[in-house]
Structure formats: structure tokens, C-alpha cells
Amino acid sequence: MVSNTPQLEDAHAAEQEAEGPLRILCLEDSEGDFILLREYLRDAKFNPTPELVRAETMSAAKEVIEGRNGSDTFDVVLLDLSLPDSHGVESLVTLRELIPTTPITILSGNADRDLAVRMVKEGAQDYLPKDSLNAELLTRSILYAVERQRSQTEMAELNKRLKRATEDLKTAQMQLIQAEKMDSLGRLAAGVAHEVKNPLATLQMGVNYFDRRAEELGEGGEVMVSHMQDAITRADRIICGMVDYSRSDNLSLELKDINEIIDVAVGMIQHQILRTNVEVSKDLAAGLPKVRVDQGKMEQVLINLMMNAVQAMSENGVNGDGSHGILEVSTFPAEVEEIDRDEGIRHAERIRARDSVVVVEIRDHGPGIPEEKLNRIFEPFYTTKPTGEGTGLGLSVAKNIVDLHRGVMQVKNADDGKGVIARVMLKSSE
Ligand SMILES: Nc1ncnc2c1ncn2[C@@H]1O[C@H](COP(=O)(O)OP(=O)(O)OP(=O)(O)O)[C@@H](O)[C@H]1O
Numbered sequence: 001m002v003s004n005t006p007q008l009e010d011a012h013a014a015e016q017e018a019e020g021p022l023r024i025l026c027l028e029d030s031e032g033d034f035i036l037l038r039e040y041l042r043d044a045k046f047n048p049t050p051e052l053v054r055a056e057t058m059s060a061a062k063e064v065i066e067g068r069n070g071s072d073t074f075d076v077v078l079l080d081l082s083l084p085d086s087h088g089v090e091s092l093v094t095l096r097e098l099i100p101t102t103p104i105t106i107l108s109g110n111a112d113r114d115l116a117v118r119m120v121k122e123g124a125q126d127y128l129p130k131d132s133l134n135a136e137l138l139t140r141s142i143l144y145a146v147e148r149q150r151s152q153t154e155m156a157e158l159n160k161r162l163k164r165a166t167e168d169l170k171t172a173q174m175q176l177i178q179a180e181k182m183d184s185l186g187r188l189a190a191g192v193a194h195e196v197k198n199p200l201a202t203l204q205m206g207v208n209y210f211d212r213r214a215e216e217l218g219e220g221g222e223v224m225v226s227h228m229q230d231a232i233t234r235a236d237r238i239i240c241g242m243v244d245y246s247r248s249d250n251l252s253l254e255l256k257d258i259n260e261i262i263d264v265a266v267g268m269i270q271h272q273i274l275r276t277n278v279e280v281s282k283d284l285a286a287g288l289p290k291v292r293v294d295q296g297k298m299e300q301v302l303i304n305l306m307m308n309a310v311q312a313m314s315e316n317g318v319n320g321d322g323s324h325g326i327l328e329v330s331t332f333p334a335e336v337e338e339i340d341r342d343e344g345i346r347h348a349e350r351i352r353a354r355d356s357v358v359v360v361e362i363r364d365h366g367p368g369i370p371e372e373k374l375n376r377i378f379e380p381f382y383t384t385k386p387t388g389e390g391t392g393l394g395l396s397v398a399k400n401i402v403d404l405h406r407g408v409m410q411v412k413n414a415d416d417g418k419g420v421i422a423r424v425m426l427k428s429s430e
């Protein structure tokens with residue numbers, strides 16, 4: 001321990017020269033004790049000479065600290081235990097609140113030695129018996145106090161980082177489990193789809209057969225056939241969705257202008273747009289870099305997102321008062337600043353900070369998605385729409401496709417709380 005002292009002092013001397021003088025606050029009401037302390041500090045040969053500020057009372061100390069903007073104003077505090085306006089542990093607690101990270105060394109007279117020891121246990125860095133104080137003891141105590149505090153702060157910082165790393169690990173683990181679940185679901189879906197497609201084809205043939213003999217069946221029969229046809233169409237839609245969800249390879253990538261793909265996708269849902277009285281407002285950036293995409297699949301992503309937007313606005317009576325729901329579609333180039341922590345892990349090998357991307361943003365002015373449901377919307381078959389209207393596969397299929405393109409898809413509520421903003425980010429290829 002003792003042999004370490006010169007090393008610590010040497011190291012500290014070098015550091016101190018670079019950082020400027022030590023700033024010491026001394027809470028001492030006795031003039032004589034303070035003068036003695038100042039002498040010891042002078043003899044201690046700190047280089048540069050420490051800045052020593054004296055406060056005779058706790059309220060004077062408060063004023064000094066607050067006048068200097070609180071924390072990080074002193075490197076160490078020397079605290080006499082019996083001040084006119086504060087005593088013992090109370091003084092320590094008050095100082096801790098004022099300057100939580102500054103080390104405090106207790107100056108103790110003979111009478112309050114036990115109390116001083118107790119206060120070290122309560123978090124004071126050290127205690128110095130006034131009667132045996134000298135320059136060397138003072139130097140060592142101050143340097144150790146500063147050093148110990150520094151290590152404690154570093155340790156707290158490391159601890160914080162460790163906690164964060166553990167949280168990241170947990171998130172990654174959860175995502176892995178989720179990915180695994182999705183993967184088996186995909187395989188299951190493919191199997192079910194395959195098995196159901198054949199019997200469905202047989203049913204379709206039967207319905208076609210009866211449809212051709214509609215007159216013979218009478219009115220009741222015709223209605224029945226029409227219901228059967230609806231049911232087959234719905235089942236077929238679900239099966240197609242499942243096949244899309246599970247078909248995870250075979251992208252046929254080409255360099256494309258995303259704006260052109262948007263125009264095609266909007267054209268494909270023109271019918272629904274007109275029917276629901278939604279107005280489309282496009283703001284597509286000119287001269288965007290091209291992106292490497294599978295055009296058909298990317299059209300499907302955009303259609304699924306736009307259909308959700310259109311449905312959110314029409315289903316919820318946005319048009320009820322005669323006003324139009326506006327579907328805003330925009331594109332712009334961007335440089336990725338930061339990917340959310342969750343996405344950062346999941347997309348570690350995909351888009352990274354500072355990558356150039358093309359962003360497609362689809363915004364509606366519907367009711368938005370309740371916070372508690374946001375983390376479920378990408379689950380296959382999760383839907384809040386009435387049976388027969390939504391399969392709950394739209395977003396999971398879209399996300400799968402964007403993932404395959406090594407892009408990022410985000411669906412969030414708009415900051416003003418009105419509607420949803422869906423974003424697709426794809427890496428620029430030029
Ligand atoms: N723009 C939006 N506004 C409000 N809710 C939305 C929006 N987009 C998605 N959702 C919610 O997320 C759910 C899942 O969406 P998803 O597209 O996967 O399935 P779906 O639209 O219900 O069915 P499908 O797309 O198969 O017709 C929806 O049922 C809805 O509750």
C-alpha cells in the first residue's frame with residue numbers, strides 16, 4: 001500500500017499538470033484549523049498549487065456550490081464535523097445531494113473520531129484526525145479520495161454498459177426465438193397451403209359445374225352457389241397469402257426506380273381508392289438513386305401497406321363527414337442516422353448507420369394503431385379486421401419481402417397521433 005503511494009502521486013502529478021489545479025472546498029469554521037490546513041497544503045508541493053475555497057458554514061458552502069453551477073465544481077471536499085449550522089451525518093447527506101460525485105473527506109477532532117469512522121462507512125471517502133495531521137497525510141488522503149471516486153465513477157459507468165449489453169443480448173435472444181418461430185410457421189404454412197390447394201381446386205370445379213346449371217337449380221340454388229364461390233375465393237386468398245409468407249427465396253433482383261414501382265402499385269389499387277373516396281397525394285423525389293429490387297414483390301409490399309392505409313381511413317369513417325381521407329406517398333433519399341436498437345441487432349448485416357438509402361413513406365390519417373397492439377402487427381394472421389376481411393398476413397408478407405431485400409420496414413404511429421406512417425428503407429445502389 002505504502003509503496004504504491006509515490007507511484008500514485010507521480011501519476012497524479014502528471015495528470016494534474018495537464019488538468020489544472022485541484023479544486024478543494026474546505027468546510028471549516030475554526031480560523032486556526034483552516035490556516036494550519038492551508039500551510040499543510042502549501043508544504044504538500046502539489047503542482048500546480050491547489051485552489052482552496054473555504055466555507056465557514058453549510059449555508060455558505062451551498063452558496064459557493066450553487067454559484068458554481070452545482071456538481072463537478074470541486075475535486076474534493078474537506079468537511080469539519082461540527083459546523084455552526086450543520087453536524088455529523090446531516091452534513092454528509094446535504095453535501096451528497098449537492099455534489100453527488102465529489103469525494104468527501106472528514107476532518108475529525110478527537111471527540112468525534114467514532115462518528116468520522118461511521119461516516120466513512122456511510123460513503124465519505126476518508127477521515128483525517130486533526131491532531132495528527134501533516135502535509136504527507138493530507139496529500140495522500142486527498143489523492144486517494146480523488147482516485148477512489150474516479151474508479152467508482154468508472155465502475156458505475158462500466159456497470160451501466162454491462163447492463164445495457166445484457167439487455168441487448170436478451171433482446172437478440174428473443175428475436176432469435178421469434179425468428180425461429182416464424183421460420184417453423186412459414187414451413188407449416190407452406191405444408192398446409194399445399195395440402196389445402198388440391199381439395200380447394202376440386203371444390204372450385206364442383207361450383208363451376210353447378211354454376212353452369214344455374215337455371216335448373218332455381219333461385220335458392222343460385223344464391224347457394226354464389227356463397228360457395230365467395231367462400232372458395234376467400235379460402236384461396238388465405239392460401240395464397242400463406243404461400244407468399246412461406247416463399248422466402250428466389251428474388252429476381254434488378255436495378256429499378258422505386259417511383260415507377262409506386263406508380264404501378266397505386267394503379268393496381270386504383271379501384272379500391274376510388275371506391276373508398278380516398279385521395280392519393282404523391283410527393284416523389286426526382287433523381288432518386290436506383291434500388292436493387294424484385295419489382296413484383298416490391299409492388300406487393302407497397303400494395304399491402306397502401307391497402308392498410310386505405311382501409312384504416314375508410315373503415316373508420318374518416319370520410320363520414322364528406323371529407324376525403326388522404327393517402328400520402330412520398331419518396332426521398334436519406335442517410336441512415338441510427339437504426340433503433342432492436343432493428344440494429346436484427347439487421348446487423350443489413351442497413352447500417354451512415355448508409356445511403358431510399359425511403360418510401362406511406363402515411364394515412366386513420367385512427368392509428370393502439371400502442372399495445374404495435375408489437376403484434378407483424379405476426380402472421382394477426383388482424384383486427386372482421387373475419388373474412390383481413391387474413392392478417394399483409395404486414396408479415398411485406399416485412400418478409402423487405403427483409404429479403406436486406407431493407408428495413410417500420411410501421412409507427414404519426415407523432416401528432418393522427419394515423420400511421422409506414423416506411424420502407426432500401427439501400428441505394430448508385
Ligand atoms: N395503417 C394502419 N392503420 C391502422 N391499423 C393498421 C394499419 N396497418 C396495419 N394495421 C393493423 O395491423 C393489423 C395487421 O395488418 P396486416 O396488413 O398484417 O393484416 P390485415 O390488414 O388485418 O389483413 P390483410 O392484410 O391480410 O388483408 C391490422 O389488422 C390492423 O389492426
Ligand SMILES: [Mg+2]
Pocket residue numbers: 304307308390393394395
Ligand atoms: Mg393488410
